[in-house]
Amino acid sequence: MSTLVITHADVRTVDERRPRAEAVAIRDGKILLCGAESEVRAAAGPGAVELDAGGRTVVPGFIDPHNHLLSTAESLAAVNVRSPGVSSAADLVAAIAKAAASAPAGQWIRAFGMDDAKYPEGRVTRAQLDEATGEHPVIIYHVSGHQAVVNSAALKWRGIATDVADPAGGAFVRDEGGRLTGMVLDTAMELLLPLAADIGCHGPNFHTDLPHEQLLGWLADARDSYLSAGVTTVCDPQVSRREMLVYRAAKAAGALPLRTVCMPLSHQLDGLTALGLAGPFGDDWLRLGAMKFYSDGSLLGGTALFREPYGERGEFTGSSYWQPEQLTDLLRRASEAGWQVAVHTQGDLAMQNTIDGLVEAVRVAGDDPRPRIEHCGYPTREQVRMLADLGAVAVNQPNFLYDSGTDFVRRLGPERAHRLQPIREELDAGVVPVLSSDSFVSSLRPMETIANAVCRRTREGGEIGAAQAMSLDEALRAHTLDAAYALRMEDRLGSLAPGKLADLVVLDHDLRTTADEDLRKVDAHCTILDGEVAYRA
Numbered sequence: 073m074s075t076l077v078i079t080h081a082d083v084r085t086v087d088e089r090r091p092r093a094e095a096v097a098i099r100d101g102k103i104l105l106c107g108a109e110s111e112v113r114a115a116a117g118p119g120a121v122e123l124d125a126g127g128r129t130v131v132p133g134f135i136d137p138h139n140h141l142l143s144t145a146e147s148l149a150a151v152n153v154r155s156p157g158v159s160s161a162a163d164l165v166a167a168i169a170k171a172a173a174s175a176p177a178g179q180w181i182r183a184f185g186m187d188d189a190k191y192p193e194g195r196v197t198r199a200q201l202d203e204a205t206g207e208h209p210v211i212i213y214h215v216s217g218h219q220a221v222v223n224s225a226a227l228k229w230r231g232i233a234t235d236v237a238d239p240a241g242g243a244f245v246r247d248e249g250g251r252l253t254g255m256v257l258d259t260a261m262e263l264l265l266p267l268a269a270d271i272g273c274h275g276p277n278f279h280t281d282l283p284h285e286q287l288l289g290w291l292a293d294a295r296d297s298y299l300s301a302g303v304t305t306v307c308d309p310q311v312s313r314r315e316m317l318v319y320r321a322a323k324a325a326g327a328l329p330l331r332t333v334c335m336p337l338s339h340q341l342d343g344l345t346a347l348g349l350a351g352p353f354g355d356d357w358l359r360l361g362a363m364k365f366y367s368d369g370s371l372l373g374g375t376a377l378f379r380e381p382y383g384e385r386g387e388f389t390g391s392s393y394w395q396p397e398q399l400t401d402l403l404r405r406a407s408e409a410g411w412q413v414a415v416h417t418q419g420d421l422a423m424q425n426t427i428d429g430l431v432e433a434v435r436v437a438g439d440d441p442r443p444r445i446e447h448c449g450y451p452t453r454e455q456v457r458m459l460a461d462l463g464a465v466a467v468n469q470p471n472f473l474y475d476s477g478t479d480f481v482r483r484l485g486p487e488r489a490h491r492l493q494p495i496r497e498e499l500d501a502g503v504v505p506v507l508s509s510d511s512f513v514s515s516l517r518p519m520e521t522i523a524n525a526v527c528r529r530t531r532e533g534g535e536i537g538a539a540q541a542m543s544l545d546e547a548l549r550a551h552t553l554d555a556a557y558a559l560r561m562e563d564r565l566g567s568l569a570p571g572k573l574a575d576l577v578v579l580d581h582d583l584r585t586t587a588d589e590d591l592r593k594v595d596a597h598c599t600i601l602d603g604e605v606a607y608r609a
Contacts, residue, residue, distance in 0.1 A: 475514055
């Protein structure tokens with residue numbers, strides 16, 4: 073039997089029975105004991121391998137319950153146009169022109185992370201992108217993943233002209249003369265690139281048809297980005313046939329970088345129901361979890377559905393993927409088929425549509441339906457109480473508040489902006505709030521997410537809903553044990569309790585002496601996955 077002992081550590085077990093310890097013993101891929109060094113060494117017995125943590129903090133492996141793993145891997149291999157590196161239309165055009173200079177004529181140029189809310193010039197147009205290149209079709213994904221901008225060559229390549237009709241759940245943005253600006257919203261993205269899956273109006277389609285081996289290679293290349301941040305389990309919240317084939321192939325080859333839970337997108341509901349298949353299904357490395365639905369669009373992109381318009385001129389009215397009765401029908405049918413349901417929901421009007429649907433879904437579900445609200449952007453106080461009554465899990469991404477909080481205050485006004493992601497209200501009401509990244513939309517590093525949940529400050533240094541802040545211990549639990557609860561895996565992941573799977577992280581800081589504002593600097597000194605050292609700094 074192989075035994076590993078970690079000593080000289082500040083161990084945060086996230087196990088209420090023994091929340092703090094000095095050492096950890098691991099045997100055969102499971103936690104043997106956490107406790108004082110003397111008792112841990114005694115339990116481990118002779119011959120154990122010892123790892124000296126040097127006074128650093130040890131925590132359970134971070135679980136990211138909303139992380140687009142394959143799309144993140146794809147984005148890491150594309151042109152990076154994230155803010156603050158790219159903070160104007162001129163910066164964006166320059167970045168695309170640089171990429172085009174070294175690309176063969178006719179090759180697609182793909183970029184991720186555009187945040188045009190920060191651009192002094194406002195939204196980018198295809199005319200500006202045409203200045204960068206007319207020889208390459210260009211697509212630039214918005215930071216939200218819910219919209220994109222393309223150049224004229226891309227529209228021509230796809231045969232899209234001014235008379236194109238807006239699809240249900242999306243739109244082609246036009247100027248005052250009715251001409252296409254190159255910006256496409258939500259389901260209109262379906263028409264831009266060759267796609268590996270036809271998802272209809274079930275969400276934004278970023279399931280690009282790319283060579284299988286290329287996707288596998290990018291997935292392998294992303295391994296250290298995750299493990300160096302201490303992430304050991306992710307839940308991909310939008311899985312089509314494309315993602316499932318790649319994850320299965322990686323697992324078969326022993327190359328799946330992390331434990332991966334898949335949330336099939338709702339366009340597959342009828343097909344999976346016909347097979348009699350519902351999650352949870354699979355093993356501890358690759359499994360089906362909840363099913364993913366969309367209620368509204370993106371808060372970052374201006375398509376979240378609020379009762380009152382927002383934007384500096386009240387220009388954003390939001391959009392809905394479904395009529396309320398359609399969403400209710402989908403959620404009811406999925407719940408009857410045995411699925412845990414997860415609904416992307418941002419604005420308060422979309423939240424009411426989601427809650428109304430979940431009432432019916434929970435009514436027909438079995439014991440412990442555990443519905444998930446993805447993003448849970450702006451529930452009213454009354455809606456928070458309703459979510460508690462439903463036993464809901466709120467899947468929050470406080471990185472959005474750091475990255476775009478200043479924009480939210482400007483667009484939504486202070487009263488609404490400071491109640492975005494009301495985590496303290498959720499805790500007080502009995503909702504289970506969990507933390508996640510929504511990578512590729514924001515940073516995948518859990519300690520950045522935790523810092524943003526604890527500090528509630530914008531990138532520019534302003535407060536954003538300080539009254540909704542979490543404590544450090546609450547945030548650690550929300551990114552470990554409660555995140556495992558969202559995945560129905562709390563019986564074997566999320567805390568350093570004896571018998572659980574040995575996924576843990578030796579951080580590169582001692583959290584006892586780390587200021588809150590410095591938490592975002594913390595990464596993994598060492599990451600242990602399934603009892604084996606998977607990463608060392």
